[in-house]
Amino acid sequence: MKYTPNPPWVAQDMLNSMGLNSLDDLFDDIKDDLKLKKGLNLPPAMGEMELRRYMKDLAARNISTEEYPCFLGAGAYDRYIPAAVEQLLLRSEFYTAYTPYQPEISQGILQSIFEYQTMICKLTGMDVSNASMYDGGSALAEACNLACNSGKGRRKIIIPDTVHPEYLKILQAYSLSGRMEVLVVPGREGAADIDAMIAEIDDQTAAAVIQQPNFFGVLENGERLERAVHANKGLFIMAVEPVSLAVLKSPGEWGADIAVGEGQPLGCSLSLGGPYLGFFAARRELMRKLPGRIVGETTDLDGKRSYVLTLQAREQHIRREKAGSNICSNEALCALAAGMYLAFVGEEGLKEIALRSHQLALYAEEQAKSAGLELKYQQPYFMEFAVKMSDPAAANRKLLANGIIGGYQLEDALLLAFTEKRSRDEIDRLFAVLGGKVDE
Amino acid sequence: MSKLIFEKGVKGSNSFSLPEAGLAQPDINQTLPPIFLRHQAPDLPQISEVEAVRHYTELSQRAYGVDNGFYPLGSCTMKYSPKINEWAARIPGLAALHPYQAPETIQGALQLYYEMQEILAEITGMDGFTLQPAAGAHGEMVGVMIIKAYHLNNGDKARTKMMVPDSAHGTNPATANMIGFDVIEVKSNPRGLVDLDDLKSKMNEEVAGLMLTNPNTLGLFEEEIEDIAAIVHEAGGLLYYDGANLNGVVGVARPGDMGFDLVHVNLHKTFSTPHGGGGPGSGPVGVKAHLLPFLPIPLVVKKEEQYTFDYDRPLSIGKAKNFYGNFGVIVKAYAYIKALGGEGLKDACQNAVLNANYMRHQLREDYNIPLDRLCKHEFIINSKKQADPHGISTMDIAKRLIDYGYHPPTVYFPLIISEAMMIEPTETESKERMDDFIAAMKSIAKEAKETPELLLGAPHNAVIRRVDEVKAARKPVVKWEAP
Numbered sequence: 015m016k017y018t019p020n021p022p023w024v025a026q027d028m029l030n031s032m033g034l035n036s037l038d039d040l041f042d043d044i045k046d047d048l049k050l051k052k053g054l055n056l057p058p059a060m061g062e063m064e065l066r067r068y069m070k071d072l073a074a075r076n077i078s079t080e081e082y083p084c085f086l087g088a089g090a091y092d093r094y095i096p097a098a099v100e101q102l103l104l105r106s107e108f109y110t111a112y113t114p115y116q117p118e119i120s121q122g123i124l125q126s127i128f129e130y131q132t133m134i135c136k137l138t139g140m141d142v143s144n145a146s147m148y149d150g151g152s153a154l155a156e157a158c159n160l161a162c163n164s165g166k167g168r169r170k171i172i173i174p175d176t177v178h179p180e181y182l183k184i185l186q187a188y189s190l191s192g193r194m195e196v197l198v199v200p201g202r203e204g205a206a207d208i209d210a211m212i213a214e215i216d217d218q219t220a221a222a223v224i225q226q227p228n229f230f231g232v233l234e235n236g237e238r239l240e241r242a243v244h245a246n247k248g249l250f251i252m253a254v255e256p257v258s259l260a261v262l263k264s265p266g267e268w269g270a271d272i273a274v275g276e277g278q279p280l281g282c283s284l285s286l287g288g289p290y291l292g293f294f295a296a297r298r299e300l301m302r303k304l305p306g307r308i309v310g311e312t313t314d315l316d317g318k319r320s321y322v323l324t325l326q327a328r329e330q331h332i333r334r335e336k337a338g339s340n341i342c343s344n345e346a347l348c349a350l351a352a353g354m355y356l357a358f359v360g361e362e363g364l365k366e367i368a369l370r371s372h373q374l375a376l377y378a379e380e381q382a383k384s385a386g387l388e389l390k391y392q393q394p395y396f397m398e399f400a401v402k403m404s405d406p407a408a409a410n411r412k413l414l415a416n417g418i419i420g421g422y423q424l425e426d427a428l429l430l431a432f433t434e435k436r437s438r439d440e441i442d443r444l445f446a447v448l449g450g451k452v453d454e
Numbered sequence: 455m456s457k458l459i460f461e462k463g464v465k466g467s468n469s470f471s472l473p474e475a476g477l478a479q480p481d482i483n484q485t486l487p488p489i490f491l492r493h494q495a496p497d498l499p500q501i502s503e504v505e506a507v508r509h510y511t512e513l514s515q516r517a518y519g520v521d522n523g524f525y526p527l528g529s530c531t532m533k534y535s536p537k538i539n540e541w542a543a544r545i546p547g548l549a550a551l552h553p554y555q556a557p558e559t560i561q562g563a564l565q566l567y568y569e570m571q572e573i574l575a576e577i578t579g580m581d582g583f584t585l586q587p588a589a590g591a592h593g594e595m596v597g598v599m600i601i602k603a604y605h606l607n608n609g610d611k612a613r614t615k616m617m618v619p620d621s622a623h624g625t626n627p628a629t630a631n632m633i634g635f636d637v638i639e640v641k642s643n644p645r646g647l648v649d650l651d652d653l654k655s656k657m658n659e660e661v662a663g664l665m666l667t668n669p670n671t672l673g674l675f676e677e678e679i680e681d682i683a684a685i686v687h688e689a690g691g692l693l694y695y696d697g698a699n700l701n702g703v704v705g706v707a708r709p710g711d712m713g714f715d716l717v718h719v720n721l722h723k724t725f726s727t728p729h730g731g732g733g734p735g736s737g738p739v740g741v742k743a744h745l746l747p748f749l750p751i752p753l754v755v756k757k758e759e760q761y762t763f764d765y766d767r768p769l770s771i772g773k774a775k776n777f778y779g780n781f782g783v784i785v786k787a788y789a790y791i792k793a794l795g796g797e798g799l800k801d802a803c804q805n806a807v808l809n810a811n812y813m814r815h816q817l818r819e820d821y822n823i824p825l826d827r828l829c830k831h832e833f834i835i836n837s838k839k840q841a842d843p844h845g846i847s848t849m850d851i852a853k854r855l856i857d858y859g860y861h862p863p864t865v866y867f868p869l870i871i872s873e874a875m876m877i878e879p880t881e882t883e884s885k886e887r888m889d890d891f892i893a894a895m896k897s898i899a900k901e902a903k904e905t906p907e908l909l910l911g912a913p914h915n916a917v918i919r920r921v922d923e924v925k926a927a928r929k930p931v932v933k934w935e936a937p
Contacts (some may be wrong), residue, residue, distance in 0.1 A: 015793035017534050017726070018805040019884040025805065028885060037804040040811060041706055043675045043828050044764035048707050055576055059795030062538050068787060073547025075562030077555070080546040086554050089776060096470070098503060102510045104540070106728075110519030112530050113732035115864075119856050121456070122516030123731045132933040136496045137871050142932050145732070148588035159632070180776045187750070187772035190599050191634035231492045232880040261482055263492050276776070285543075286563055287553030287777025288588065289734030301930065307732065312926035315919040324926040335618075335627035335637035342625055343589035343722070344727045347730030356458055357506045360468030361498040369482065372470055376485060377477055394486055410556065438476050442821050 015062055065344045079284060079419060083440040087398045087431020088149065088229065088422040089178050090287065091279045093257070093367070094435050096358040099281045099351055109347055113307070117322045124321035127346065129311040130353040137259045137356075138273040140295035144306040146349040147341065150276025151181040152252050154223070154294030155188040156305045157272045157338055161221035161249045161330045163303070163338045168220035168248065171196045174206035176228040177253065194220075204230045204391030204400070212242040220228020221271075222251040227258065230429065231398030232391055239322025240269045256280050256293065256352075258396050260368040265295075281355030282348050291348035301325070305339030367434045371397035374432040378441050390427040400427040401448070409448060416447045456516070456917075459499045459509050460934050465759055472837040497883070497936075517731070518861055518919050524883060524891050528832045528864035528876025529623070529671060531701050531723035533724065533806075536793065548785055553777040557762045564761035567778065568754040570738075570788050577791075577799070578697070578717050579710020580740030584749045586779040590698055591625040593718030593737025594665070598633045599771045600716060600741065600748040601663045601692050607748075610690070611664035617647055617691075621672060621868045623698060626665045635662060642870055646672040646825045653814060663692035669702040669830035671876070673810065683713025692716065692745075695910035697737075700724045701880070702807060702830030705800030716741040725787035736783040750774050761791040805881035806831040809888060813879055816892045821900035824871050832878035834871050840899065841873075844906035848873040851898055853912040853920065858894040 020028070041049065060068060084092045103109065107122070114120030114127075127145045134143035147153040158171045171189075174183070175198050182198060189196050199211050204255065206224055215222065222243040224234045240250045249271040254262075257279045265273035278290035278327040296304060302325060310324030359367060375397045379389065382401050390400035403409050413420035418440075421428035428448075434439070445453045479660070482491065519525070522763035525532035543549060551560055559800045571583040587593040598616065605613045616630035627637045638656055639762040643649040647670070657664075664686045668676045676682060686693045695709040695717035701724045709717045721727050721736040729735070743751060747769035755764045794802065807830050812831045818826060852862035852875065864876040879888055901908045913919065 015536070016798055016801060017536055017794075018801060018809075018881045020805060024885050025808055028808055030817050032811060037808060039806065040807045040828065043677055043678070043830075044703070044707050045680075048679070048713075050705070050707060050790060054705055054796030054799060056796040056799075059798050060792050063877045065538060065789060065793050066541070066672070068546075068792065069542040069785075070545065072562040072566055073545040074589035075565070076547045076551055077559040077643065079552055080550045084552055086552045088554055090553055092550075092552065098507055100505065100544075104512075105511070105514040106521035107514040107517040107519050109540075109728045109730050109775040110521045110535055111517050111533075111731045112525070112527055112532060112729040114517075115527075116852070116856065116862055117921050118853065118913050118918055119518040120516075121917050122513035123458065125458070126513050126731075128932075128934070132458075133498060135933045136498060139494070139496075145840060148592060149776045152588070152592075152774065154468060178776075180773055183751075183773040184775065186597055187774055190602050190771065191632060193634055193892055209514065228914070233486070237489065259484070259492070259496065261492055263490055263497070264494070267493060272837070283544075283549045283782070284552050286551040286560065288775070288780040289782050290776075291734075308930075308932055310926040311931040312461070312922045314921050318918055320918045320921045322923055322926050324923070324930060324932070327927070335631050337624075337628035337631060340591045340595060340628035340632050341589075342591040343729075343733040343735040345588070345730075345734045346732035347728075348734060350731065353459075354506070354510060356504065357499045357501060357509070358468075360500050361471045361496065362500070363468060363470035364496075364498060366470075366472055369479070370475060372482060372485070373477055373480060376480055380471045394490065396486075410813060410901050411584050414556065414559065419552065419555060434472055437473075 027132045082419045083418040085430045099354045130349045139264030141298035142301045143295040146344040147292030149290045149292045151184040153274035173223040176201040177225040178229045204232045219248040223251045225253040231395045232393040260364040262405045280352035291345035306341045370434040381445040385445040398431040400429045465501040525861040526863045526877045533880040534882035535728040539789040542789045543782045543785040579708030581743045582746045582934045583740040585738045587737040589735040590720045590737045594629040596739045596774045603748045617664040629751040648840040656691045666695040669699045673829040673832035679712045704803045721787035726790045727786040736780045802881045809879040836873040840902040846902045850909040854909045856913040
């Protein structure tokens with residue numbers, strides 16, 4: 015396939031109009047010994063029909079969550095996406111546009127971001143939101159980065175090991191800057207050890223972090239941590255799961271300064287881990303320190319309500335080498351999907367989805383117990399929990415053989431997630447296999 | 455005035471519902487302690503499906519993408535995004551995969567991922583690739599982390615500075631700062647290329663590396679690239695390739711052969727994945743052999759005809775992003791490369807360079823072109839010829855282009871050219887389309903002399919006129935509040 019519309023004779027006319035003979039003349043500024051002699055060593059080109067078959071074959075060699083019920087969560091959730099979201103995302107005015115630098119022909123995209131920002135503020139109970147980040151993990155790293163760039167010279171981040179392990183890995187990489195010291199505090203019984211975290215808070219502490227629900231699905235009680243870190247003039251950062259916020263206490267209600275999270279459950283397909291979006295919201299006082307793009311409301315010359323990228327002094331265009339963050343392209347189309355998702359399921363729908371997930375998890379706990387299995391942690395959970403398992407890998411293999419995508423393998427347990435897409439029957443089958451009632 | 459979705463709702467009009475669970479609905483006030491529960495409802499939109507569909511359709515009609523028309527936004531490579539790739543990324547066998555599924559259940563996806571690592575290495579002349587970064591700036595960040603980790607691993611702690619040309623993208627200095635480097639700016643010479651004397655005088659054992667875009671942001675190939683590489687390497691630094699402009703050389707020359715140690719590429723530029731209104735992108739990073747140990751975890755490897763993840767990389771910088779990167783974007787870029795093959799990529803590059811040079815020739819009579827010589831995929835003009843006597847600026851020309859139905863070029867960048875307009879037609883524009891644009895530009899040049907008010911007040915035909923940006927920044931309103 016070629017997507018170059020000019021046939022060779024037109025290209026030749028264009029070359030002639032410039033007094034050139036061949037396409038090679040266009041590369042006279044590159045020394046010959048730097049040019050590829052034989053061309054790239056890549057497989058031959060494919061026509062569209064051939065390509066379609068080829069991609070279909072590749073896809074057929076995977077087992078998708080459309081075929082097998084999926085009990086994996088651990089930071090990415092198999093949720094239902096309304097058909098309207100999928101359809102509208104295919105409007106190519108949206109997906110073939112670039113960042114809305116020219117507001118006069120980008121009002122649709124700017125307004126959609128403004129609406130997204132508003133919805134994220136409503137969900138998190140915060141005052142301001144940016145236009146999105148890469149994902150939950152990098153959003154948390156940027157939040158910690160912001161806390162350390164507050165100008166007070168504080169650099170200590172106190173974080174429990176009950177936060178998603180990949181988020182911790184990302185934080186480790188971001189701390190290569192030397193501006194951030196990450197102190198990971200071991201948890202207790204699947205929850206953050208709040209006393210141990212509080213004991214670490216000092217006048218060097220930039221922020222304390224918790225994830226809600228945490229990596230193991232357990233609900234963290236951040237009340238005392240919030241008071242302690244604020245008493246020491248540090249920031250309280252929460253990483254939260256957006257669907258659960260329909261019923262769980264919002265970061266704003268917990269007293270958080272920054273709320274971040276993985277936005278994938280809001281209308282993004284699992285897609286082997288991306289593209290997703292990170293959301294990033296904060297209290298008003300931090301607005302001018304937020305990373306990434308922000309859309310603001312203003313007026314045009316005629317006084318008409320309009321939207322525009324604003325507060326750009328924070329970004330890399332202006333104070334190039336002083337910018338607190340380098341983020342430029344974000345996940346705009348995923349943020350559009352998130353806004354659409356919230357519009358199509360609505361206030362009541364989101365609550366129903368959240369409650370259904372909780373309900374199925376409670377039912378699953380009962381079934382686990384009847385199957386003779388035990389939860390790893392005796393802690394309150396929302397929609398995900400770990401079940402003790404002597405050989406989790408073997409358990410997953412057995413599940414797979416029975417047409418089920420199992421859980422996330424912990425050392426001595428399987429972490430299982432229950433979204434609204436799961437059914438009572440699927441849960442019954444899950445525990446029939448795990449409880450040994452189904453043969454290999 | 456277009457209403458916000460919050461201004462359209464009718465309580466009770468949304469009819470989304472789930473199938474029956476066949477279970478008793480527990481009272482969450484009984485199943486969870488009250489401390490965990492929300493008191494104030496989030497107050498999300500309550501709108502019917504049909505009205506929400508109309509809302510977003512209306513928003514799309516006030517957006518402008520490559521499918522609407524010519525989009526010569528310099529340095530952004532707004533080429534056509536083939537439709538088959540959109541289809542491919544949405545096949546359930548690729549789109550409905552959980553990132554923690556066992557490798558044996560995702561062999562097709564891992565093969566694609568593995569081959570993409572290899573293909574990008576071949577295209578850029580590198581020895582290995584991570585596909586994890588989510589965007590160009592994210593790739594830069596991973597690249598600069600690798601540079602830092604490399605020097606620290608050598609016990610070389612004195613390298614606290616990063617060199618960046620004055621023509622660089624703003625993300626280069628911002629990235630270097632973010633990873634804790636002091637930024638040193640290298641000057642451009644009068645030909646718009648790196649000033650070798652300035653580079654030599656600033657290069658020393660405190661410098662970790664040089665971040666370079668080639669072709670640079672003026673659209674010019676750094677002809678002395680081998681000398682630049684030698685200067686950086688002799689002083690122990692690393693040479694980083696910002697791949698934003700790879701479309702100007704892809705299939706013709708490779709950064710790896712020019713002396714670069716590591717690169718990032720933008721799948722959403724060179725490899726046609728759509729820009730999505732500002733993302734998702736994908737910014738894979740490739741390295742030469744001496745930097746392989748520092749790549750983020752995991753990489754996909756092939757062992758006995760099986761594909762799997764390799765996490766056992768003790769010197770790795772860790773992770774830059776959850777999971778494995780923007781897989782959905784990688785699928786589209788992979789399909790694009792499969793469709794084109796090596797020859798097709800070269801053809802794309804040649805046509806991109808042909809189109810840019812053709813437009814430069816056609817515009818030189820009416821517009822000032824500060825560096826008017828053979829360019830690669832893009833070139834810079836400015837409004838110098840239009841400035842007198844009516845004070846027409848580059849912004850006025852850009853806004854007037856909107857009235858003619860075009861997305862304006864990149865404006866006021868690069869910073870080293872005053873009133874710059876950066877034009878990148880890409881290879882997917884036909885001569886007819888470019889001739890129409892050229893005619894519009896010529897007409898605007900005429901208007902600048904004869905009817906300047908048409909430019910000064912532009913746009914006239916857009917859904918809004920120019921916006922008050924100062925007001926937006928001074929009294930920021932960044933979310934909707936119920937009246």
